Amino acid sequence: xxxxxxxxxxxxxxxxxxxxxxxxxxxxxxxxxxxxxxxxxxxxxxxxxxxxxxxxxxxxxxxxxxxxxxxxxxxxxxxxxxxxxxxxxxxxxxxxxxxxxxxxxxxxxxxxxxxxxxxxxxxxxxxxxxxxxxxxxxxxxxxxxxxxxxxxxxxxxxxxxxxxxxxxxxxxxxxxxxxxxxxxxxxxxxxxxxxxxxxxxxxxxxxxxxxxxxxxxxxxxxxxxxxxxxxxxxxxxxxxxxxxxxxxxxxxxxxxxxxxxxxxxxxxxxxxxxxxxxxxxxxxxxxxxxxxxxxxxxxxxxxxxxxxxxxxx
Numbered sequence: 001x002x003x004x005x006x007x008x009x010x011x012x013x014x015x016x017x018x019x020x021x022x023x024x025x026x027x028x029x030x031x032x033x034x035x036x037x038x039x040x041x042x043x044x045x046x047x048x049x050x051x052x053x054x055x056x057x058x059x060x061x062x063x064x065x066x067x068x069x070x071x072x073x074x075x076x077x078x079x080x081x082x083x084x085x086x087x088x089x090x091x092x093x094x095x096x097x098x099x100x101x102x103x104x105x106x107x108x109x110x111x112x113x114x115x116x117x118x119x120x121x122x123x124x125x126x127x128x129x130x131x132x133x134x135x136x137x138x139x140x141x142x143x144x145x146x147x148x149x150x151x152x153x154x155x156x157x158x159x160x161x162x163x164x165x166x167x168x169x170x171x172x173x174x175x176x177x178x179x180x181x182x183x184x185x186x187x188x189x190x191x192x193x194x195x196x197x198x199x200x201x202x203x204x205x206x207x208x209x210x211x212x213x214x215x216x217x218x219x220x221x222x223x224x225x226x227x228x229x230x231x232x233x234x235x236x237x238x239x240x241x242x243x244x245x246x247x248x249x250x251x252x253x254x255x256x257x258x259x260x261x262x263x264x265x266x267x268x269x270x271x272x273x274x275x276x277x278x279x280x281x282x283x284x285x286x287x288x289x290x291x292x293x294x295x296x297x298x299x300x301x302x303x304x305x306x307x308x309x310x311x312x313x
Contacts (some may be wrong), residue, residue: 117154
């Protein structure tokens with residue numbers, strides 16, 4: 001019941017911020033025989049499912065892998081005037097987003113996975129950003145950044161097992177303030193530098209989780225990040241590069257460091273009945289500190305595959 005309620009709340013929230021089932025006229029072209037077909041897509045507003053394969057070194061020797069990729073994404077763009085200046089808010093939402101390997105077992109016989117229940121990136125752009133210094137009289141000055149917020153809740157990571165150690169990482173909540181010096185008004189284009197907070201749990205057991213050790217990890221405004229996003233005008237090509245360095249305090253071992261980086265590129269190669277199929281390449285590195293039962297981990301993945309999408313706008 002709780003799971004169903006959570007999903008319903010997420011869907012209701014996405015609907016409330018501006019669900020639009022319509023498309024723009026220039027999303028389609030007509031050929032010489034009068035047949036219309038779609039040529040412009042919104043890669044952030046999709047119900048998607050894909051299959052990828054590649055290699056990994058997740059704390060063990062190199063091995064092959066195959067994963068399912070899934071998720072629901074939606075992008076709303078809100079435009080209005082503030083103080084006689086045009087302001088644009090780009091709201092990107094993702095739900096049940098990530099990858100699963102059902103045939104490879106991780107902690108407690110649970111399939112290996114990296115899934116996020118909900119994540120959102122909210123970016124504000126205005127043509128003339130400014131800051132005010134409260135002197136007498138107040139002084140207005142140019143502010144060279146777009147600003148935004150990113151938040152994530154409910155991340156579940158089940159990595160490969162190391163010997164007989166079962167490990168599950170739960171990202172309870174993460175939130176950061178973003179500054180974007182690129183200030184691009186185009187959809188899907190940003191260069192965000194973030195600083196924020198993070199709280200998560202490591203659940204560690206021997207073989208199973210019957211009597212696990214729980215490690216709390218807190219980053220008190222020490223989660224630093226940078227993310228570069230590029231999307232072409234037709235939504236056919238998407239580049240997403242991100243990196244996090246997370247000094248944090250843990251109930252096991254005190255202050256520690258975690259870090260991860262991901263580089264991903266998507267390219268739509270054809271569309272079936274106006275629904276895009278994209279070729280995806282991704283490389284990922286993840287560093288996690290020791291848990292007291294196993295050593296620190298340096299995990300690397302490189303994958304490629306096809307993702308099928310159903311457009312939501």
